[in-house]
Amino acid sequence: MKRVIVVGAGAAGLAAAVRLRHAGYDVALYEKEPQVGGKMSRIVGDGFTFDVGPTIVMMPALYREVFELAGRNPDDYIPLQKVEPLMEISFGPGERVRLSNDLSDLTATLEGVSEADAQGYFEYLALLYKRFRIAKDNFLQRPFRKPTDFYNPKSLIAGFRLHTLGDAYSSVSRYVSDDRLRKALAFQTLYIGISPYEGPSLYMIIPLIELLYGVWFMPGGMYAMAEGMARLFEELGGELHTSAPVEHIAVEGGRAVGVVTGGELVRADYVVCDADFPYAMENLLADEARGRYTDEKLEGMEYSCSCFILYLGLDKRYPAEAVHSIRFAPDFERNIADIFDDGRFPDDPSFYCYAPCSLDASLAPEGCQTLYVLVPVPPLAEGGPAWGAEEVAAYREQVLDLVERETVYEDVRDHIAFERVFTPNDFAERFNAARGATFGLRPTLRQSNYWRPHNKAEACDNLYFCGSSTHPGAGVPIVLLSARLAAEELLRDDAEAASAEREVAGQVAVVAARGAAAEAAAGGSVAPGGAPGAATRAVPGDAEGGA
Template identity: 50%
Template sequence: MKKVIIIGAGVAGLSAAIRLKTLGFDVEIYEKNEKVGGRMFSIEERGFKFDVGPTIVMMPDFYKEVFSFSGVNPDDYIKMVQVDPLNVIHFQDGTSVRVSSNLPKLMSELEQFGMKETDGYLAYLADVYERYAIVKETFLDKSYRKPREFFNPKTLHSVLKLRTLNSAYSSISKFVKDEKLRQILSFQTLYIGVSPFSGPSIYTIIPMIELLYGVWYIQGGMYQMAKAMERRFIEMGGKIRLNSPVDEILTLSGKVTGVLVNNKPIYSDIVLCNADFPWALNNLIKDDNIKGKYVPKKLDKMDYAASSFVIYLGLKKKYKTSVHAIRFAKNFKQNIDELDKDILPDDPSFYMYSPSQIDSSVAPDNKELIYVLVPVPNMKSGQFEWDFGMTESYKDKIIDLIEKIPGFEDIKANIEVLKIYTPKTYGYKFNLEHGATFGLKPTLLQSVYFRPQPKFKTIENLYFTGSSTHPGAGVPIVMAGAKLAVNEILKDHTTHE
């Protein structure tokens, strides 16, 4: 039985671990933090249970499949309910739009913008669904070892059909003319840390997936998914070593031999790294001569996604809101352009998540939990220290903006618990290069074949998975990436006994 060491118990690491264990490998995970989950983390204080990172469940079949693959019923591990509306959008003029995946409800909201705009909105869904089918069949289930696997007539024809040279916003603008509708259909690219004004148009599949497949909620909060995968892996005989940061990936003659933990070598046949790819290359592989093209100079030149400033609020009273809500800046484009220019937004758009609207287990009785995520620049430029003064000042600014949303005028007076994660926190807590919450930015030249692949080319038996590795960021996508990594391991290790 071949031994696999997995570095990091994030979503992709846990998912891959379950798959590998099912396939007969001996699997051991080393995790730096005190509990599993990676960015799918949790904070608990005074009865409030905060999801730290991802909060939106899309494509629920991806979540369930890892349990089914291992031979159990997913419903015995996670309980999901569909969320409606998907989100409520708050604009600066005081208007709001409730976006629903329920067609009659959606039509009622859309027709307020006129029949022509409604027709354009529906035409957009049909157009992007066709492109999604291409992505799923051609790119999401495939990794690339050799150039010819990407540079061939069939694949390049699929690339042309995707019309990737357009930005997400310009692609949407061909279908709808109303600025509010354009914003409603474009902000979702921020889920993976890329601007809708510069990011490839293929990322318009995100709002399409929300609308056609729905948004779901895992009872108890998103962290229950991490706990469920941990439970399943341990049931299968897997081992997880918490509070055990890996110091180095050990190699000999171009071949991985294991890892170094607390100055002690732990040997294995295979290493699968779920630590963020750029951070791992800079910190865990000590010899630059065996990194291939990913030497420090190359990694420094790569583009990194935006980061996040997150406020976790435990409130003394109930508030009438939705599970998911968006507050748009007065000038959305300026706000997003500022992120790309390393300017801290003065009037930012932000996302609000309140699972206590439908789940009484995440907050004490008659109290509310609200998570507020503000996209901010990563720390690559070196101009943002996120010290105490800067953090407090920006926190006060965001809370002042929340109080301007109807129904939240007294939120400041009702704060019982307040926690903050800044880009700096994401950097040291989860080993993210430059504190970039979503890893490498999914630009055209950092996507698909051009993104780091699951199999590392210059070190034998070393593999990668996670947000900065193909196919990219987002919980369902990194789970797809874990599957790709496992498939790559199988190509090289067909016999495990």
């Protein structure tokens, strides 16, 4: 049985490990943290439980696929319930838009703005669905190895049909005139760490996916997905090592041969790396195995935004109707420029709130609730926030001022019983996120599809990559696709190697058989007691039956 080592137990690493173990490989998974999940891990304290990173379940079929391929019922691992309303969006005190999964409720909301905008909204969704089908079939679910995988008539025509050159906000503006609805459709590019004024219009498929496939919730929070995949992996016979950081990916003769952990080399036939791609290039691989991803190349790449997150355990339950809510800064464009152009904490930040206790009371003590407040911020960079204690305290006060002024949490400071804060430094140190960029490499047009790091290493055999900085990109459903693509690339190479071995073995057998036949033809049988290969000679009387 061939052995595979998976580096990192984030969502993609866990999914790849399950897939490869189910395919019959001996799989060992190494994770530096004491718990699995990576950014999909959790914080527990004083009876409160929080998801660290992702909180929104979209495209549930991709979550369920990991369990179904192993012949398991996903409901036994990740029971799901639909979230309604989908989201509440605030544009200022008393000015809110409630987005619903229900078509009749959504139509009423849109018509409350204007019938023309309702028509434009639905026309735009129809256009996005066409583009989603094109992207799914031609790019998202396909790996890229060589230029001709992308530079061919079929892919180029598909790319042209996607109209990716426009940015997300301009794209929706051609169909919807109300600026609130434009923002409600365009802001989701922040889910993958890119500005809606910069992100290719292709990423407008995110709000489409929310509306068509729904937003879902897992009892126990998103960590249930990581926990479920880890449980399935071990049930299948996988070998899980936590608190076991990988120090180096070992390469011999141009191919990965294992990893170094705890100062020792652990050998394997293949290695799958779920560590953030830029981090892996800079820290886990020798220069000769990095190919074009030199330090200079990585320094010149663009990184997604990061996050400043407050995890608040409250000793009070507030009357929030929506599990997910967004507060937009009045000058949203300035807010985005602060993050992506100027590299500073926004003067007037937009933020996202997640309050799951209305769906799962077990996440907090009785009569209490959790509140997760996320502010998009720049990645770590020279001249940007240093995230010292005084800075963090000032940003916290700035955000809580807005929370109290513009949400139902009007006296939240008085009811904080538990608190934890994450900054870009935490994402860099805890999860090895290069530059503290929560969503990995920024999915600009020049860093997407063929131009994003590939799932099969370019300069090292038997090494594969998955995770948010690799193709096809960030966001949990897309990261799960990267795990599928990495596993499929490994399976393809292993099948080709096995075929080549069988062909060589067959050729050796043919040569050996021909040699034996030639030897027999040349000499006949060996005389008893005679030298091997020596022919028996006829003696007088033999032909006549003499002794």
